[in-house]
Amino acid sequence: MFQTLVTFVRDRVGFKRIVLGVSLAMLAIAIYVLVHKLKNINWSKVFTAITEIGPGTLIIAGLFTAAAYLTLTVYDYFATRTIGREDIPYPACAIGSFTSYSIAHNLGATVFTAAVVRYLVYSRYKITAPEVVKLCFIAGLTFWLGNATVLGLGFVLEPEVVTPVVEAFGIGGSTVRMVGFGILVALVGWLIFVSQPRKFGRGAWVIKLPSAKLTALQMVIGIVDLACCAAILYVLLMAMPHAPDASFQAVAVIFCASMLLGFATHAPGAAGAFEATLLIALPPLGFAPESVVAAFILFRLYYFIAPFLLALSLLAVRELTSGNRSLDHLKESMAAIRAAEASHEAAKHAAKPGPAE
Numbered sequence: 001m002f003q004t005l006v007t008f009v010r011d012r013v014g015f016k017r018i019v020l021g022v023s024l025a026m027l028a029i030a031i032y033v034l035v036h037k038l039k040n041i042n043w044s045k046v047f048t049a050i051t052e053i054g055p056g057t058l059i060i061a062g063l064f065t066a067a068a069y070l071t072l073t074v075y076d077y078f079a080t081r082t083i084g085r086e087d088i089p090y091p092a093c094a095i096g097s098f099t100s101y102s103i104a105h106n107l108g109a110t111v112f113t114a115a116v117v118r119y120l121v122y123s124r125y126k127i128t129a130p131e132v133v134k135l136c137f138i139a140g141l142t143f144w145l146g147n148a149t150v151l152g153l154g155f156v157l158e159p160e161v162v163t164p165v166v167e168a169f170g171i172g173g174s175t176v177r178m179v180g181f182g183i184l185v186a187l188v189g190w191l192i193f194v195s196q197p198r199k200f201g202r203g204a205w206v207i208k209l210p211s212a213k214l215t216a217l218q219m220v221i222g223i224v225d226l227a228c229c230a231a232i233l234y235v236l237l238m239a240m241p242h243a244p245d246a247s248f249q250a251v252a253v254i255f256c257a258s259m260l261l262g263f264a265t266h267a268p269g270a271a272g273a274f275e276a277t278l279l280i281a282l283p284p285l286g287f288a289p290e291s292v293v294a295a296f297i298l299f300r301l302y303y304f305i306a307p308f309l310l311a312l313s314l315l316a317v318r319e320l321t322s323g324n325r326s327l328d329h330l331k332e333s334m335a336a337i338r339a340a341e342a343s344h345e346a347a348k349h350a351a352k353p354g355p356a357e
Contacts, residue, residue: 024265030261030262030265030272030273030276030277031272031276033276033279033280034272034275034276034279037276037279037280037289038279038293040289041289041290041293042290043290045288045290046290046293046294046297047294048241049240049241049290049291049294050294050297050298052241053236053239053240053298054239057235057236057239060235061232061235061236061298061302062302064228064229064231064232064235065228065232065302065303065306065307067228068225068228068229068232068303069097069098069101069102069307071221071224071225071228072097072098072101072225073090073093073094073097073098074097074221075097075139075142075143075221075225076093076094076096076097076100076118076135076139077090077093077094077097078138078139078142078214078217078218078221079135079136079138079139079142080093080135082138082208082210082214083131083134083135083138083207083208085125085127085131085135087125088122088125088127092121092122092125095121095314095318096117096118096121096122097139098307098311098314099117099121099311099314099315100113100114100115100117100118100121101114102307102308102310102311103117103308103311103312103315104117105268105269105270105304105308106268106269106304106305106308107268110263110266111136111140112337114136115132115133115136115337116333116334116337117315117333118132118135118136119132119333119336119337120315120319120333121315121318122135123333124322129336129337129339130205132337133337134205134207137207138207138210141210141218142218142221142222143222143225144222145187145190145215145218145219145222146218146219146221146222146223146224146225146226147222147226147256147259147260148183148186148187149184149187149219149222149223150222150223150226150227150252150253150256151180151183151253151256151257151260152180152181152183152184152187153180153184154180154249154252154253154256154257155176155177155179155180155181155183155253156177156180156181156184157180157249158247158249158250158253159173159174159176159177159180160173161250161253161254161281161284161285162176162253162254162257162281163176164280164281164284165257165277165280165281187219190215191212191215191216192212194209194210194211194212194215195211195212197211226252226255226256227252229255229259229303230248230251230252230255230256231248232299232302232303233251233255233295233296233299234248234251234252234255236294236295236298236299237251237282237287237291237292237295240287240288240291240294240295241288241291242288242291243286243287243291244285244286244287245286246285246286246287250285251282251285254277254278254281254282254285255278257277257281258270258273258274258275258277258278258281259274261273261274261277262274262277269300269304274296275293275296278292278295278296279292279293
């Protein structure tokens with residue numbers, strides 16, 4: 001019966017439509033909560049808190065931002081080696097990773113946007129569109145493994161920091177801890193699963209999964225990336241007036257949950273859900289709502305806006321100096337990725353068993 005239900009949803013409703021509907025519902029709830037929370041904000045206190053932050057804190061936040069994006073470059077370097085493209089050098093991986101993530105994070109539709117930008121960067125190395133899609137899959141897997149590890153450990157060790165976000169749904173700390181254990185068990189199960197060579201797909205779409213040893217490395221890469229990102233927010237929060245003695249672990253768990261909820265809505269820059277979650281979860285730790293608003297405004301400037309402008313400039317200079325007609329190259333890249341996605345969908349449908357005769 002379960003298989004019949006899955007088949008009905010897949011063929012008649014469509015998983016993509018369900019995901020889109022859930023994402024829009026989450027975004028609507030997040031915007032409602034955010035607007036409600038911002039009604040009581042004293043904006044003069046927000047601007048005062050921002051202006052009182054010392055240059056030392058701003059420099060440290062900038063260094064953590066640089067470290068976070070430096071770690072992201074390892075995502076693409078790891079992914080290119082996993083799909084067998086050792087000929088793509090690290091500098092190209094660094095540019096591809098930085099520009100794709102910076103631009104995709106801000107424009108939304110992350111999967112498609114990041115693939116197009118990567119194709120723009122890597123096309124001079126004769127990369128194919130299916131290879132770009134596989135590269136994005138491996139890089140995304142690194143991101144999600146890191147997030148799952150941090151959240152699993154955080155839910156087990158610091159369940160109380162997530163409780164304010166979910167208590168409206170009748171979920172308590174013990175349930176959060178159980179979810180954390182479930183995530184960790186799933187991760188162990190994944191490591192066991194990939195301890196043997198694994199691959200899936202057909203033809204040009206065959207993807208070889210990283211081994212257990214490389215998967216563990218993926219987790220470490222993802223954890224370092226998230227730790228650097230959370231540290232940006234943490235140093236900004238701790239520089240606010242009358243900041244409580246909050247632990248980095250608690251802020252990191254809240255940060256990861258906020259970012260994941262934001263990305264789940266597919267809104268540009270995770271806007272809405274990210275801020276709403278922070279405004280729900282951080283005040284119980286002792287942070288004033290105005291301090292939270294000041295911190296996430298500065299975080300957006302550091303992690304989203306400044307890298308976005310730098311990435312656009314870098315990509316524009318690279319395209320103009322490459323001798324390509326930039327607009328035509330962009331159109332070709334978008335068409336190639338769309339064609340690759342269509343080919344992937346066709347391959348998946350071809351792999352489905354037909355009706356019994």
